[in-house]
Amino acid sequence: MEYEAVIGLETHVQLKTLSKMWCGCANEFGAEPNTNVCPICLGMPGVLPVANEEALRLTALTGLLLNGRITPFAKFDRKNYFYPDASKNYQVTQYDQPSTLGGFVEFELNGGMGRVEITRAHLEEDVGKSTHFDRFSGVDFNRAGVPLLEIVSEPVITSPDMAYEYLNALKEILVYGGISDCDMEKGMVRCDVNISVRPVGQKELGAKIEIKNMNSFSGVRHALEYEIPRQIGVVSKGGKLSQETRRWDDVTGMTETMRSKEQAHDYRYFPEPDLMPFVPDEPYIASIKACVVELPLARKQRFMRDYQLPASDAQTFVWDVPLGGYFESAAKASKSPKAVANWVINNLRARLTETKTTLAEIKFPPAALAELIDLVDSGKISSRIAQDVFAEMFNTGEAPAVIVQKKGLLQVSDTGAIEKFCDEAIAANPKSAEDFRAGKVAALNFLKGQVMKLSKGKANTNLIGEILEKKLKA
Amino acid sequence: MAAVEIDVNYVAHLARLSLTPEETQRVSTQLGNILAFIDKLSEVDVSKVEPTAHAVPLVNVTRPDVVTGSLPTAEALRNAPTKANGLFVVPKIVE
């Protein structure tokens, strides 16, 4: 019998805010233990938490970036459990009325497209961080109360690769939208994986196994690569799986039981009495809509479609948004967007880095780059000279046409002049001429270079080749 | 009104309380009475009343995203039974 995997992911992402979710402590990674704590995030009795408006805004924006919707009424609930890293003995989360519902993420997958539907994205708080020692554990509450977004996918993922690509696409969107820095090294993204297997064609899901607290996307992929065959192995031999939580061990490359259904937590959710519901009005939702940026994949596809760019160039402009914006300004003024992309990526970007210049400090307007390319395309200057003109433009901000005129850089396409240079080059290098006639093609390139040198880089390259060959073969 | 059955031992475990048999008995009766009292609500027709999480008609209570400072670490750790290197020391967590 053939089996298939059914995978759903719960992805936790720390929001990019200055302060914590309910108090004015800094949301900051790497501070000395328990330096960013106060009575509220330490869970002292009698304190009053107040929701961080920026965290609510980022949550709503995430909903839209993931093609979902902002709900008209969201509230917070207490999820009750005892654990040393949760000082209040509950975690505040959104249980049945989250801030956002629905949506989907699209991504490239094995040369085609993949898509994962989103159930919801809700807002909650992070917990403290424990460090384990020989005979005891230590808890740092700096992380407690940091706004945490949980993005729940539908159980529609079918393979480890699909899970991996989905997570990368999700991360790209969140970084792009300014929702989170998603720094994996700093634990800003963590993932719970739900996985079951069933015979192909069967409707009911198999026993749900949860793998908790994965902190890398490659870890998720590896865990699934181990867990899917393990479950299929059990079921296909007539065994029975039961609902449990497992732990992934990066070192052994295996999962192991953490707790079974019998030991599962009973969280007794109830409405958080200290926090009021959130009811966004139309102007609020409109202001969030105004912050929706073009998603990375859509941008890549648009650059490939509208400017006929190869995927690698388009990807460069996805990762460097301002550079992409600059490219677009120049490309709109040009007939050769691909040439513009080459100049922007190969020349302009390099010059900016070398000279530590920002895009805003460039002395010439983007259209001047289009003009320069036009001079080359129309044969007015050679591509060799174009490099010099570009350097001059970069230094002075002068228009390319002005530089060409001032420095007399127009390409020489006058055959008489080029013939003269060719004669000189052949006369000065009889050995190379002899070599070429004897069949050494490389000798021609040397002679071409000599002619170009004599013309001070201004001779038309195609004409040099033609004339040289004609003369040498005569 | 039928008293509502409640598994006191289970609830006590969730709350990490250890009760003597006498306490279990007493709490059981008390909790039953409370639930019976609350059950009176089922006599009222609430079909036209929206469920609510809060009695106060207040929404959108938020604060600006501003760092306003924290406690000195020594102060934060003052009530901790055991502390070391700025950490709250707890029994070893194994799960």
Ligand SMILES: [Zn+2]
């Ligand atoms: Zn605090």
